[in-house]
Amino acid sequence: xxxxxxxxxxxxxxxxxxxxxxxxxxxxxxxxxxxxxxxxxxxxxxxxxxxxxxxxxxxxxxxxxxxxxxxxxxxxxxxxxxxxxxxxxxxxxxxxxxxxxxxxxxxxxxxxxxxxxxxxxxxxxxxxxxxxxxxxxxxxxxxxxxxxxxxxxxxxxxxxxxxxxxxxxxxxxxxxxxx
Amino acid sequence: xxxxxxxxxxxxxxxxxxxxxxxxxxxxxxxxxxxxxxxxxxxxxxxxxxxxxxxxxxxxxxxxxxxxxxxxxxxxxxxxxxxxxxxxxxxxxxxxxxxxxxxxxxxxxxxxxxxxxxxxxxxxxxxxxxxxxxxxxxxxxxxxxxxxxxxxxxxxxxxxxxxxxxxxxxxxxxxxxxxxxxxxxxxxxxxxxxxxxxxxxxxxxxxxxxxxxxxxxxxxxxxxxxxxx
Ligand SMILES: [Fe+3]
Numbered sequence: 556x557x558x559x560x561x562x563x564x565x566x567x568x569x570x571x572x573x574x575x576x577x578x579x580x581x582x583x584x585x586x587x588x589x590x591x592x593x594x595x596x597x598x599x600x601x602x603x604x605x606x607x608x609x610x611x612x613x614x615x616x617x618x619x620x621x622x623x624x625x626x627x628x629x630x631x632x633x634x635x636x637x638x639x640x641x642x643x644x645x646x647x648x649x650x651x652x653x654x655x656x657x658x659x660x661x662x663x664x665x666x667x668x669x670x671x672x673x674x675x676x677x678x679x680x681x682x683x684x685x686x687x688x689x690x691x692x693x694x695x696x697x698x699x700x701x702x703x704x705x706x707x708x709x710x711x712x713x714x715x716x717x718x719x720x721x722x723x724x725x726x727x728x729x730x731x732x733x734x
Numbered sequence: 735x736x737x738x739x740x741x742x743x744x745x746x747x748x749x750x751x752x753x754x755x756x757x758x759x760x761x762x763x764x765x766x767x768x769x770x771x772x773x774x775x776x777x778x779x780x781x782x783x784x785x786x787x788x789x790x791x792x793x794x795x796x797x798x799x800x801x802x803x804x805x806x807x808x809x810x811x812x813x814x815x816x817x818x819x820x821x822x823x824x825x826x827x828x829x830x831x832x833x834x835x836x837x838x839x840x841x842x843x844x845x846x847x848x849x850x851x852x853x854x855x856x857x858x859x860x861x862x863x864x865x866x867x868x869x870x871x872x873x874x875x876x877x878x879x880x881x882x883x884x885x886x887x888x889x890x891x892x893x894x895x896x897x898x899x900x901x902x903x904x905x906x907x908x909x910x911x912x913x914x915x916x917x918x919x920x921x922x923x924x925x926x927x928x929x930x931x932x933x934x935x936x937x938x939x940x941x942x943x944x945x946x947x948x949x950x951x952x953x954x955x956x957x958x959x960x961x962x963x
Contacts, residue, residue, distance in 0.1 A: 559814045559952045561739045562929055563922040565904040566751075568889060570837035574827035574853030575891060582836070584793070584853050587782045611756035618839070624775060624897045631776035637839070655770045662771050662897055669753025671744035671921050673902060674763075675772065691768045724760050733738070733763035734772045734898050 564673065567666040569618045576620065576635040588633040592625060592648040599628075599649030602715045604678070604706060607643050608636055608665065611724035615642040619667035621721070623678075626662065627654045650680070650715075658686035658693060665721055665731075675734040678719050682708045696730050703729045735773060735898055736814060736955035742926040750917035752878050773956070775896035778823040778857065787855045790828075790868035794836075794851030801847055802831025802869035804944035807888065807905070807932065810862045813955045818862025819899075825855045825891040826866060833872030842874050867944060873912055885912035885919065894953040905949045906931045 567575075577584035593599070608619040616636060621644045623632040628651070634644040651659040661678040679687055687693055693701060706717035722729045746758035766772065786793040791800055807826075811819040829835050829852060832844040836852055852871075856864045873883050887904045894900065906913060908931055913919050922930065929952070938946025 559812060559816060560742050560926045560929060561814055561954055562742075562901060562903055562951045563926055564743045564901060565889075565918060565922075565930075566753075567891070567902045570829075570835040570840055571827060571889065571891075573836050573851060574825055574855070574889075577853065580838075582851070582853070584851055585784060587778070587855070588776075611760075616757070622897075624771070626771040626774050629774065629776070655768070657768065657771065660771065664897065664900060666902060667757060669751070669755075669757035670746065671748060671751070671754060671758075671918070672738075672746060673900060674746075674759060675766075675897075677771075692766055695767045696764060723757050728759060728761050731759050731761075731763050732766040734766055734769060 564671060566668055566671050567620055567673070569668040571620055572635050572637060576633060579638045580635065588622075588631050590632050590634040590644065590646045592623065592630040592632040592646060593628065597649060600715070602648060602650050602717060604646045604648070604661075604717045604719055605643055606719040606721060607641065608667065608721045609723060613725075616667055617642045619644075619665065622664040622666070623648070624662040624664070625651055627652045627659070653686055658690035659683050660690070663721070674731040676721065676729050676731050677704055678706050679704050680708065680717065681705050700730050703727060735769075738954060742923055744921035744923070748917060748921040751921055769898070772898045773896050775893050775899070778821075780857065782823065783855060783857055788864075788866050790850070790852060790854045790866065792867075793854065795849045798849050800830070800850035800869050805868050805870050806865065806938045806940060806944045806946045807868060807949060808863065808865040808938055808946070809948050809950040811858050811864065811892065811894070811951050811953065812862055813899075813953050813957075815955050815957070817957075818858070818860070819894055819953060820858055820860050820862060822858050822862075822892060822894055823855060824858065824864045826888050827853045828868065828871040828888040829874055831869050831872050833874035835874075844872070844874070870907070870945070878917060883912050883915070885910040885916050890951065892951065892953065895956045899953045899956055901951065901953055903951070904930065907947065908932065908934055
């Protein structure tokens with residue numbers, strides 16, 4: 556069978572919200588993917604993951620769209636950074652388990668105006684030191700850049716909150732993968 | 735899994751499109767060793783789709799019909815080996831006939847249409863086909879450079895079979911004189927630019943109702959072994 560050329564990628568642009576993340580932005584259209592990746596009563600360790608997307612001038616980006624794919628429970632999340640006063644994204648899920656011999660992780664897709672092709676990264680957890688030390692993907696990343704993939708554990712009002720910023724450019728540029 | 739073909743996709747940095755300058759990753763992408771997780775992805779069922787989701791001429795109505803030229807936009811979602819991608823989610827969004835987005839940040843001084851939202855979604859059928867009804871989107875100005883106008887376009891978002899096949903793209907219209915000036919379109923390597931332009935066809939045109947535009951989308955192949963080899 557003949558090979559076809561892949562359709563080229565284009566930027567998501569600044570105006571995706573009323574179709575892709577409508578409810579948090581108060582558009583009259585049902586959201587089918589939100590930052591709440593699991594129902595509140597799902598068994599597991601409920602966590603929140605919060606972060607900003609930072610551009611090359613050190614400014615938080617207000618029109619990025621972040622997607623989380625959590626392979627162990629096959630859950631998808633999607634959040635725009637335009638509804639929070641600090642341009643944060645907030646995801647609620649349960650802490651991932653190890654699968655396929657990998658450390659607990661979440662696959663992250665980054666889209667925004669000015670990004671002609673979406674970028675893939677991964678999120679690992681600061682309190683999974685042992686598992687992280689044997690994770691094949693994480694260990695393949697040069698040691699001085701590994702930290703960019705580690706969400707930092709914290710507590711806020713009795714809730715477990717991880718902080719994970721995505722840095723597009725500069726000294727601490729997040730590692731993006733050629734997935 | 736076939737690789738992303740970087741000879742057809744834009745590069746991250748395309749200075750003609752100014753927003754890329756402070757947002758494009760500057761370091762090389764790292765190869766990913768074990769990508770089992772990236773070979774899985776979300777599955778959407780009919781419960782994700784409401785009956786009017788693929789009909790943008792109806793899903794934003796408040797007190798009448800949206801203004802503009804009615805269109806049918808339909809096509810097939812295929813992998814690069816020509817295999818149809820079934821039951822996959824297709825999400826779209828666009829400006830109204832005047833070139834105005836309903837998005838609150840869009841400040842273009844053109845009228846909003848009270849009866850047009852501009853968002854839609856559909857699932858492909860067993861042959862990988864999707865179909866939307868909509869209003870032909872207008873061109874709109876943007877601040878990239880003096881007198882910059884985006885050509886008429888519809889934004890598309892797809893996951894495909896797993897997150898590695900994810901694609902966000904834009905569909906353009908045939909004969910649009912703005913394409914030759916648009917840095918977002920021109921950021922695509924020349925050899926596959928034409929694939930972004932839909933084809934007008936009488937086959938999809940519905941008599942006395944709507945003009946038909948065909949737009950096929952090709953995603954990365956995802957089978958362990960390519961077909962037909
Ligand atoms: Fe647009």
